Amino acid sequence: MAMSTSESAIPLEQQARLVEESKRSAAYQAVKDHLVASYTRIGIGSGSTVVYVVEAIAALGPGVTSNMKFYPTGAQSEELIEAAGLTLQFINKLPAGQLLDVAFDGADEVDDDLNLIKGGGACLWQEKIVATSAKRFVCVADFRKLSPRLGTNWKKGIPIEVLPMAAPRVLDELKQMGSHNPRIRPGLPGKAGAIVTDNGLWIIDAPFMPLHLLKDSSESGIQAGNGDNGVWAVDALADRLIKIPGVAEIGLFYGKNGLQVESGGQKPVAAYFGMADGTVEVKSDIG
Numbered sequence: 001m002a003m004s005t006s007e008s009a010i011p012l013e014q015q016a017r018l019v020e021e022s023k024r025s026a027a028y029q030a031v032k033d034h035l036v037a038s039y040t041r042i043g044i045g046s047g048s049t050v051v052y053v054v055e056a057i058a059a060l061g062p063g064v065t066s067n068m069k070f071y072p073t074g075a076q077s078e079e080l081i082e083a084a085g086l087t088l089q090f091i092n093k094l095p096a097g098q099l100l101d102v103a104f105d106g107a108d109e110v111d112d113d114l115n116l117i118k119g120g121g122a123c124l125w126q127e128k129i130v131a132t133s134a135k136r137f138v139c140v141a142d143f144r145k146l147s148p149r150l151g152t153n154w155k156k157g158i159p160i161e162v163l164p165m166a167a168p169r170v171l172d173e174l175k176q177m178g179s180h181n182p183r184i185r186p187g188l189p190g191k192a193g194a195i196v197t198d199n200g201l202w203i204i205d206a207p208f209m210p211l212h213l214l215k216d217s218s219e220s221g222i223q224a225g226n227g228d229n230g231v232w233a234v235d236a237l238a239d240r241l242i243k244i245p246g247v248a249e250i251g252l253f254y255g256k257n258g259l260q261v262e263s264g265g266q267k268p269v270a271a272y273f274g275m276a277d278g279t280v281e282v283k284s285d286i287g
């Protein structure tokens, strides 16, 4: 959801404050609703909204958090956890057959079925591992991320983490699939060349037409959504992208949530959106 006309009349500095406040409200509400004192294993995602999740957790004090271990999704969240004085643990130390109790993470766009685009900050592979290692994955975001269909507001494209040597081949295949101008994400100022992820790989951003929501396009009997007309369904596109040789992981989180599949799902059980009017909107798929 982009800023409305009346919101865009607000001075830029005030708009930025409004967005920060929205992120903070969503994060505090999500922590209040989903961090249970008896939990011991908590996943912490990446991005600017998760900063407030860690702030909200740390504010509960050692009386609540001292028995908890916090599992990061990359270098940024590792630093956040340590700076807040919380106990860091890594996902490779999670005992076989066990899951995190809950994981919190942001998103770049969230559709009506709680499918997500993630990876705007170049963290997505470790995020997917942590999200799918959790019983409950909870998404925190501000009002700009709410959208009926992925690709409506987030126009930069679906982030795809790729092996650098495969990038030209992946770009070719994406174009054949109907992506408009997919490109290798450039480094930030001060870094020549492509951005390099926490895993030593590159990111390709692949814009597609807004995606269909068909829950399972293979069973729907409907041909639309398989990319023939340039429009993909979320699951059909995700299934195809992940099979391109050289693709390590994709920034589409879709399918089922952790309460629907025992092994952990990619979709959140709930998404919290801080709204421009100060309220928090919750979309939930529990039950």
Ligand SMILES: O=C[C@H](O)[C@H](O)[C@H](O)COP(=O)(O)O
Pocket: 045, 046, 047, 048, 049, 050, 105, 106, 107, 108, 118, 119, 120, 121, 122, 123, 124, 127
């Ligand atoms: O790569 C970054 C992650 O997927 C973030 O969770 C996502 O980009 C949302 O970040 P933010 O909370 O800063 O909007």
